[in-house]
Amino acid sequence: xxxxxxxxxxxxxxxxxxxxxxxxxxxxxxxxxxxxxxxxxxxxxxxxxxxxxxxxxxxxxxxxxxxxxxxxxxxxxxxxxxxxxxxxxxxxxxxxxxxxxxxxxxxxxxxxxxxxxxxxxxxxxxxxxxxxxxxxxxxxxxxxxxxxxxxxxxxxxxxxxxxxxxxxxxxxxxxxxxxxxxxxxxxxxxxxxxxxxxxxxxxxxxxxxxxxxxxxxxxxxxxxxxxxxxxxxxxxxxxxxxxxxxxxxxxxxxxxxxxxxxxxxxxxxxxxxxxxxxxxxxxxxxxxxxxxxxxxxxxxxxxxxxxxxxxxxxxxxxxxxxxxxxxxxxxxxxxxxxxxxxxx
Amino acid sequence: xxxxxxxxxxxxxxxxxxxxxxxxxxxxxxxxxxxxxxxxxxxxxxxxxxxxxxxxxxxxxxxxxxxxxxxxxxxxxxxxxxxxxxxxxxxxxxxxxxxxxxxxxxxxxxxxxxxxxxxxxxxxxxxxxxxxxxxxxxxxxxxxxxxxxxxxxxxxxxxxxxxxxxxxxxxxxxxxxxxxxxxxxxxxxxxxxxxxxxxxxxxxxxxxxxxxxxxxxxxxxxxxxxxxxxxxxxxxxxxxxxxxxxxxxxxxxxxxxxxxxxxxxxxxxxxxxxxxxxxxxxxxxxxxxxxxxxxxxxxxxxxxxxxxxxxxxxx
Numbered sequence: 246x247x248x249x250x251x252x253x254x255x256x257x258x259x260x261x262x263x264x265x266x267x268x269x270x271x272x273x274x275x276x277x278x279x280x281x282x283x284x285x286x287x288x289x290x291x292x293x294x295x296x297x298x299x300x301x302x303x304x305x306x307x308x309x310x311x312x313x314x315x316x317x318x319x320x321x322x323x324x325x326x327x328x329x330x331x332x333x334x335x336x337x338x339x340x341x342x343x344x345x346x347x348x349x350x351x352x353x354x355x356x357x358x359x360x361x362x363x364x365x366x367x368x369x370x371x372x373x374x375x376x377x378x379x380x381x382x383x384x385x386x387x388x389x390x391x392x393x394x395x396x397x398x399x400x401x402x403x404x405x406x407x408x409x410x411x412x413x414x415x416x417x418x419x420x421x422x423x424x425x426x427x428x429x430x431x432x433x434x435x436x437x438x439x440x441x442x443x444x445x446x447x448x449x450x451x452x453x454x455x456x457x458x459x460x461x462x463x464x465x466x467x468x469x470x471x472x473x474x475x476x477x478x479x480x481x482x483x484x485x486x487x488x489x490x491x492x493x494x495x496x497x498x499x500x501x502x503x504x505x506x507x508x509x510x511x512x513x514x515x516x517x518x519x520x521x522x523x524x525x526x527x528x529x530x531x532x533x534x535x536x537x538x539x540x541x542x543x544x545x546x547x548x549x550x551x552x553x554x555x556x557x558x559x560x561x562x563x564x565x566x567x568x569x570x571x572x573x574x575x576x577x578x579x580x581x582x583x584x585x586x587x588x589x
Numbered sequence: 590x591x592x593x594x595x596x597x598x599x600x601x602x603x604x605x606x607x608x609x610x611x612x613x614x615x616x617x618x619x620x621x622x623x624x625x626x627x628x629x630x631x632x633x634x635x636x637x638x639x640x641x642x643x644x645x646x647x648x649x650x651x652x653x654x655x656x657x658x659x660x661x662x663x664x665x666x667x668x669x670x671x672x673x674x675x676x677x678x679x680x681x682x683x684x685x686x687x688x689x690x691x692x693x694x695x696x697x698x699x700x701x702x703x704x705x706x707x708x709x710x711x712x713x714x715x716x717x718x719x720x721x722x723x724x725x726x727x728x729x730x731x732x733x734x735x736x737x738x739x740x741x742x743x744x745x746x747x748x749x750x751x752x753x754x755x756x757x758x759x760x761x762x763x764x765x766x767x768x769x770x771x772x773x774x775x776x777x778x779x780x781x782x783x784x785x786x787x788x789x790x791x792x793x794x795x796x797x798x799x800x801x802x803x804x805x806x807x808x809x810x811x812x813x814x815x816x817x818x819x820x821x822x823x824x825x826x827x828x829x830x831x832x833x834x835x836x837x838x839x840x841x842x843x844x845x846x847x848x849x850x851x852x853x854x855x856x857x858x859x860x861x862x863x864x865x866x867x868x869x870x871x872x873x874x875x876x877x878x879x880x881x882x883x884x885x886x887x888x889x890x891x892x893x894x895x896x897x898x899x900x901x902x903x904x
Contacts, residue, residue, distance in 0.1 A: 314808065316804070316807060320713075345810045347810070348810035349808065349811070353809075354805075354809075356805065358801050361800060362801045363802055363805065364823075365802070365824065365898070366897060366899060367820070375811065376809040376811065379809070413899075413900050427805070
């Protein structure tokens, strides 16, 4: 499917935000002290839209994904500001039992490691059936029939036999399909996919992405796809959000973004893609490493690694998001710079 | 599962044979001579000693005596006590229920302490329950059983007069009295067993609660009761079940002390008595029984493990 036809098919429902995150900040306490992990996150996912969330390890992508459904343990976290509206309801203010009713029914989640994402002690079909029974209150037989149907939907061959298998009897690709079947079992309006293909080999990766694309079209579901792989994002998403050190650095429609990113960090990521570099050259890499968890620079968080940073300008004041023609960017020099995108 | 059970059952036969051999050799090597003891000591005439030796079958070669021992044991004939002339199987039938009751109640008690304590502790690390579970584990390991038993007797029997301090009432006579008489001994045993079990379960449940599948279950909106009770706890029980199985022989050993403190007519006190009277036949019977108990316990452990973990069944 081309990008244009995808946009057209989703057009009628466009405009109403299914998920809207406003000024969300979160601290985590992995040890004794709270560290700032997410800072002033704004994002919006419209009905039927596929939004990509990209960033290095430790940028806060997964924490953000978990926060969307209140899955970060309250014991070790502290919300500093903001709200997360799903269908107009503030998720951060919901009680745990109301959250549980939404999870799995209105929002499905899939994760990176299909190898460990399923309970090794139960048959995979029973695990999916438990989720269906939890949200729909149907009988065992009905749930089982639905499981078989869903397994067919996610292209698991011989679904009756596979439903009776234990996780260790299935390949990584099959397990991820089971996880997808579980996530979409209640036909959610939003699917959060946290690195769904990272642990899979390339062929399986392509199949899983193709499956997700098909399911999105058939079920008119919004998807938040978290990945560190820009190639996957480019292939799959309508819009992209670039995260760095707990902040959203740039938010843009996919087409202008890849050709003309507005944030130096986004530009550096795009140029570091191996497929965009001439063969036999040394790979261009982004020097330095992201700041440690919780470290907050006085100015722009990317300034110390940025080749366009200007002393006295970039490292003095915190930078806020400002609108661009295709989205938003968190860089005070955005209008002065013309940055390179993926190798043209 | 059925083939696993049968295969595992078949391995019991050689296990028991080896155990019987060890028991036989060990008791034969015991210093002292039952025939001399029977004849009234070293001052007895050689003729009398030889007569008793023939009567007890001690004049036959070791191999023949071992085969006799196994064949008879298999048919339930464990010989006749050297000191009381009572059939060993009758003695066992009388004493085994006491010890079995004690061990069973002790394990139930241990599980009743460990399971809720470990679960709450794992759900709230560094919380109150976590501290209590650590205290239980430490005290269970550190406090000697006989001392703990004496403390219980002092408090509940002598001061409060709630529970009997000694003797045993068979279950068939009066179930309530049976339970009341065994309560303090079972608490003593259970306290010791709960220590290891709580620690093991607390650690393994804490580990499983951090696993990816728990996150998956939570993200699918399952209730905490299902996530913890049905999913995490089931897998976490694996190591705990192993611990339980390994504790059976320890529990029987502990019974020797506990039966002495509470004056219970069980296997433990019988074993001590048999050792002092050089009653090899009784000793063999008692040890054979405890070995049987341990072997069966390890069989049940494996079975439980296979029930919990489907991967074990295929191997």
